Amino acid sequence: MKKGNKRLIISLVFVALLYAAGCLIEHTAGTKSMVVTVLQKGAVYALIAVSMNLLNGFTGLFSLGQAGFMLVGAYSYAILTIPMAKRAAVYQYYNGGWVQFTIGVIPALLVAGIVAALFAALIGMPVLRLKGDYLAIATLGFAEIIRAIVQWDTIGPLTNGSNLLKTYPTLKNIMPGNTVLFTFIVVGVCIGLILLLINSTYGRAFKAIRDDEVAAEAMGINLFHHKQMAFVISSFFAGIGGALLAMYQGSLQANSFKSSMTYEILLIVVIGGMGSVSGSIMASFLFIACSEWWLRFLDAETVLGNFKVPLLAPGFRMVVFSVVIMVVVLFFRKGIMGDRELWELGSRRGAKGGRK
Amino acid sequence: MFDTLLPYLLAGVSVGGQYALIAVGYTLVYGILRLINFAHGDIFTAAGFFMVYLVASVPLPLAIPLVIILTVVLGFVVERVAYKPLRSAPRMSIMISAIGVSYLLQNLMWYVTGGLAKQYPVLPGLSQTIQIGSATTKLVTIVTPILTIALVVALVMLINHTKIGMAMRAVSVDFETSQLMGIKINNVISVTFIIGSAMAAIGSLLYFTNYTAVTPTVGAMPGLKAFVAAVFGGIGSIPGAMIGALIIGICENLIKAAGWTAFSDAFTFALLIVVLLFRPTGLFGEKTTDKV
């Protein structure tokens, strides 16, 4: 295990350096700049992508309900942390709302994850007996139902119905000037926990279920129990991811947690490689950087001298983006990392031998 | 009582018929490829846009067949480019490809149209208002179910009495063996997509005559509901898809009549989940056994 220890230490040092780099960038470029925005959003999406990868890539359960759990997590966090003084203004149509207390940020984060996990446990009971495509559509359906319920006027005093939730603590309030560091720390802890899970016996059980359900069952793995576990844990972290997204955005509306958000996460996971945690992280930063920052110029109508550059109009950025995604899906099916991890590159993997 | 319910039933039958035409496309493709063609709803929307743009330069009687032809070409191209290369890949890849195509089509439509809703041209005859009992509605409400039933009957006859229909049935039962038996798989799949897209194009003609605003995302919800209808009726069964769609259309409107308007969409998904849990093969589907 000596070599394993050495790898572990190198990895930890590398990660620490990344954190330091993130901190440094924030202090030099300023919290307003696009780099910092990309780092924050990229980190949040990385967590959500890894949670989805846990479910889709490692356990083979094709679930499209991520947006629903993110929504639940985000709303739980926001509802519990709006400062008392502002509650009347935010819930202006509902006489201040039902929730009349406020709790701290870290407890609220945990509650967000737990609430999402509870929803997942409830939903998992009927849904996890389905296979393949049916599971995908059923989870998609549940996500839509959750969204319809959250927007429902009758529970408006709890969720503010169709209106925005604002004034809860955002990244800038929690750790001003060090927002990137805070995000990285929370995301890092969560991803670390997921990695520990994947490398444990449970993780091996998940992979067995992905590879061949019937064989796994024959080997004595309780299918439903393990699937339920994967589903609940994945949703727990999706809930925390949702809460982080709420912190990043500063305002929250149920309408933005549509199925298109789940598709974006799915595409990130595919680009990074299903079954690779480091792939998901890298793909997340790449995706966010491209869609939010680097490709923005494609949207602006630019005029060079007297010549109006054709094709550049609002919406072109998303078209180029979609074409790139199709190219990746068709020609680079395994994604960036396939199902290997960054730290396994160039090394032998267990008993399988030097599989590249 | 019937008088107050009549407008809702009419609306339900009309929209159900339109869902049925889209659902047929889903059930055909799923029966053969075991693929949920997420892009089908967007092909339906594209058909609407084709009509809007064609009518500006071509007279209406010529535009209608052109729309059907263009939609069929689009469906064919999508299959060749996005699904054929992935036929040997795991099921998840091809489904992700379908999602990717749907994403691409939607963004293309956003870009080309600038996001503003386009007004669908008025098709003479279909848009007239008529009086049925105490309700006033458009003629297309009556035409839709009749046309749908006619098309479904024609399709069932095609599947049961022609050579290509037999080939399609064979492929949907066993993909690999039918190839070994000499059936040209590519042709069969292409024909499936062509039929599905043609149905979607006709469905779009009827749908947009009723609901005249065309936006890039207008096909998403009907597409999803049509898929639920296909599952409800039994995947692989075309009459089942039609009946499922009609039931969903009618129930949707009755729920709105009861006042639970916020949940009319959620109802469709709840129905799907109930069906999948208690009768996964749907109303008319065939029971399949999983061999290990």
Added chain:
Amino acid sequence: MKKLIALVLAVMLLVPTFAMADNVIRIGVFEPSTGDNGAGGKQEILGIEYANSLAPTVTIGGEEYTVELVIEDNQSLTDKAISAAQSLVSKDVSVVLGSYGSGVSMAGGDVFAEAGVPAIGVSCTNPNVTLLCDYYWRICFLDPFQGTVMANFAKELGATKAYVLTMLGEDYGVGLGKYFVEAFKGLGGEVVEENFTEGTSDFAAYINNAVSNGCDVVFAPCATTYAALIIDQAAAQGISFPLLAGDTWENSAILNAAKGKNIKVYCSTFFDENDDAAAAAEFVTGFKAWLNADSGKMTNNGGNDIVAAVSALGFDAYNVALAAIKAADSADAAAIVEALPGVTYEGVTGAIAFDDVGDAKKDMAYIKFANPETGAFDFVKTQKVGE
């Protein structure tokens, strides 16, 4: 590798910041060009661009600065709005104009507040835009006012029971709907409230609900896409009572939908192009000429040269921003924030002055009727607060 990329990115970002040394002041334009509200957003941008063409420079501290418009599309969605706002802020704008749509304005407001950049709302009418954000001002009237105006008008038309239809998840529509309900009930009327979900095309059931509940007026403040569908289907079902709505319905899409049909549509809005006031008339003639000179602009305006009220508001917003810059005598965002509360301006949409929350002291709304024969808006009346 990630670290290397990150450092390279950081350097790439620092370089452009040194290039902004010449006399340019940037005004951000935060509007939807795509999405449900794309039509209205484009018309607002046209108003701003026209104002910019008339006044492309401003004098600060004795030196002439060129005004550069930085336009970002918030796609009518609150999560995309946040990234659009961040993009604007990172491009060092001194003041932001926008948006059309209260939801996106509220979402972007936090970003602007963090960056200390003042924002002038053009046609966002929800009170929370300025209440929950210290860095937002606005030049249009508010939803409580608008809701009351339309409720009063509905009463004048003789209605006793109203059917209020809003889109689930859209805070502007739901908010305005609630104010209408409050006001209408206060006048002794009854109300039936319902919502539809996003993406609905089939409004037949909702219209049936209105009829079966015995309602005699419909109030449906929603985006133009759904408006066109509601009008079309209401006409197909032979509805005899009028449809009312707020400022979003003042758009060519509604005129197209109502044309040639037997349907009565009224909406409240900020401006009327047949206004006799000298400044307004001059604006209308100049704007129409400017539109007609460029086919691209005509398309953005909906394919005709009818002046939308939001274009007039955009025009005023630009000039208010310029007035604030002159009053602050600086291109610095913080100075403009100090100067804005004290700015007064005679706009084409009326006199503009701000109160402590940042709202304009506007007290007049125009009510317009969509004429199915001429395909244009007819001016009905003006309504003031307290009437």
